[in-house]
Amino acid sequence: NVDWIISYGDKGWNIYKNLHAAPRVFIANDYRVFESDIEFERLFFDPALNPAQTILLEEDPAIPKTPAASGMATILLYEPDAISIRAETNIQSLLFLSDTYYPGWEAYVDNVRTKIYRADFAFRAVTIPKGEHTVTFIYRPASLLYGTLLTVISFLGTIGILFYAKRYGKDN
Secondary structure, eight states, X not given: OOOEEXXXXXXXXXXXXXXXXXXXXEEEOEEEEOOSHHHHHHHHTOTTOOTTXXXXXXXXXXXXXXXXXXXXXXXXXXXXXXXXXXXXXXXXXXXXXXXXOOTXXXXXXXXXXXXXXXXXXXXXXXXXXXXXXXXEEEEOOXXXXXXXXXXHHHHHHHHHHHHHHHHHTTTO
């Protein structure tokens, strides 16, 4: 049973591919909710857990767990601040994305904002209804908004001070 294969090698350096790794994005309907770090560890390291089928969540997304769930997800666009995914499922399900759960990310299903769940302790998941949908993740951190606002205020203040100095500075 082979678990790893060399996917690239050069000058004695090799990069291995894990043949049993879960896909970067997938549809799941099986989930478990954990309430503590200890419970997460117990569930995550349980040999019976299949991480490509069962997602561990901090909050209950309140969707039915149906064994007959099926679906597929394909990444359409992947950029540092925007990800677009085409997802199709036969029932309401979870879309799992193995990118870091981090404040500032927003998720949209067919252009309607939706909640991002912290999945498997470090990743992201969103609920999607039955059917074919486009799921978009956009990075809009509040710090960027505050920084832009502070820059504009500082720029306008500097212009105001320079204008004032030019207009009234000669008289004094």
